[in-house]
Amino acid sequence: MDSKVITLLKTEAYIDGAWLRTAKSFAVVDKASGGLIASVADCGSVEARLAVTAATRAFGPWSRTLAKDRSVLIRRWNDLMLEHADELALLLTKEQGKPLAEAKGEIVYGASFVEFYAEEAKRVRGETAPTHKSDARILITKQAAGVVAAITPWNFPNAMIARKASAALAAGCTIVIKPAEDTPLSALALAALAEKAGIPHGVINIVPCKDPAAVGDVFSTDPRVRVLTFTGSTEVGKILMRQAAGTVKKVSLELGGSAPFIVFDDADIARAVAGLMASKFRNAGQTCVCANRIFVQAGIYDAFAGALAAAAKLLKVGAGIDAGVNVGPLISAEAVAKSDDHVRDAVAKGAVVATGGRIHPAGANFYEPTVLTGVPATAKIAQEETFGPVAPLFKFE
Numbered sequence: 001m002d003s004k005v006i007t008l009l010k011t012e013a014y015i016d017g018a019w020l021r022t023a024k025s026f027a028v029v030d031k032a033s034g035g036l037i038a039s040v041a042d043c044g045s046v047e048a049r050l051a052v053t054a055a056t057r058a059f060g061p062w063s064r065t066l067a068k069d070r071s072v073l074i075r076r077w078n079d080l081m082l083e084h085a086d087e088l089a090l091l092l093t094k095e096q097g098k099p100l101a102e103a104k105g106e107i108v109y110g111a112s113f114v115e116f117y118a119e120e121a122k123r124v125r126g127e128t129a130p131t132h133k134s135d136a137r138i139l140i141t142k143q144a145a146g147v148v149a150a151i152t153p154w155n156f157p158n159a160m161i162a163r164k165a166s167a168a169l170a171a172g173c174t175i176v177i178k179p180a181e182d183t184p185l186s187a188l189a190l191a192a193l194a195e196k197a198g199i200p201h202g203v204i205n206i207v208p209c210k211d212p213a214a215v216g217d218v219f220s221t222d223p224r225v226r227v228l229t230f231t232g233s234t235e236v237g238k239i240l241m242r243q244a245a246g247t248v249k250k251v252s253l254e255l256g257g258s259a260p261f262i263v264f265d266d267a268d269i270a271r272a273v274a275g276l277m278a279s280k281f282r283n284a285g286q287t288c289v290c291a292n293r294i295f296v297q298a299g300i301y302d303a304f305a306g307a308l309a310a311a312a313k314l315l316k317v318g319a320g321i322d323a324g325v326n327v328g329p330l331i332s333a334e335a336v337a338k339s340d341d342h343v344r345d346a347v348a349k350g351a352v353v354a355t356g357g358r359i360h361p362a363g364a365n366f367y368e369p370t371v372l373t374g375v376p377a378t379a380k381i382a383q384e385e386t387f388g389p390v391a392p393l394f395k396f397e
């Protein structure tokens with residue numbers, strides 16, 4: 001690991017303001033090279049409960065802290081994120097894979113939520129409402145809900161945590177966080193900066209683990225947790241919602257997508273291609289709003305497909321830390337296999353590969369930026385989220 005990131009490379013769980021080692025650990029690898037970055041504490045239900053206990057204890061004092069004082073601490077956290085943006089970005093690129101420029105973009109994006117909520121912390125105002133009784137008055141006051149549990153994905157390992165945690169803290173809530181198993185280091189680095197910012201013990205807790213079910217079970221069933229926030233697959237979201245029903249938690253879910261992108265005959269081809277390139281190939285196609293189904297009107301179809309394939313050919317594939325790279329590795333060999341399966345299935349059903357369509361020679365996690373034309377509605381890619389650098393073009397009249 002590059003010595004530049006050593007200061008923020010944390011490998012223990014962060015619970016109640018202490019860095020906690022566990023008996024078991026799990027490997028976090030560099031998604032481009034496959035090399036080991038670090039062995040990280042592998043938490044289970046015991047550590048998850050410890051974290052909830054710490055967050056429960058911290059909740060009283062934190063929720064009673066003056067809004068202005070909470071705002072100052074959250075703001076300090078934001079400032080430290082920006083000060084350490086280069087280190088955070090390098091760590092993110094290594095464990096997640098996205099090109100360094102995108103990783104830096106994510107750090108600034110993540111910090112922007114923290115800045116926003118630092119400001120909003122001071123503006124948690126109430127309301128009055130008309131009443132049904134002449135001798136009564138209705139006042140609506142906002143109160144912190146309690147302990148928030150967050151489960152976050154690997155595709156934005158910094159920003160999804162920054163967003164959930166800063167909102168919770170601003171409202172006066174405390175938080176327990178389970179980062180994705182592929183990307184716990186960005187989460188732990190954020191905790192290190194929260195510690196440095198002076199955010200009190202127990203207000204932010206991070207519980208990394210290899211197998212999410214045990215920690216997820218505590219987060220979604222422990223009665224002391226009052227809010228469950230999750231970003232990830234629809235399938236897991238349904239499990240968590242079901243589990244959270246037992247204790248009637250407030251649940252907020254951000255789940256999968258299958259975004260359409262529509263190009264009509266009168267479109268400006270250059271602008272449409274530029275828009276699609278940004279939407280489809282950012283983070284190697286691994287964002288929940290990546291265009292997954294591209295519908296192109298017949299009159300412009302061939303010209304658009306040609307221009308898109310030409311643009312996709314120009315993308316530089318490689319390790320995210322290398323200069324000029326636009327498309328990094330996917331998160332895993334399984335993700336590559338899914339992209340490849342979607343391509344092969346479409347081709348078997350009549351689609352044509354305009355560019356790409358194969359595993360990239362850069363390594364096991366790399367897939368060629370791909371454009372498919374003539375994709376039939378029966379193809380798997382028309383139904384399932386690919387989450388990879390594959391652009392399927394469907395024709396409409």
Ligand code: ADP
Nearest residue numbers: 151152153179180181212213216231232233236
């Ligand atoms: P994806 O990997 O497609 O983003 P997942 O929903 O599998 O979607 O992962 C998102 C987050 O949900 C990750 O932090 C993962 O560890 C977690 N997760 C997966 N399965 C469970 C589960 N059964 N309980 C709790 N969390 C889970």
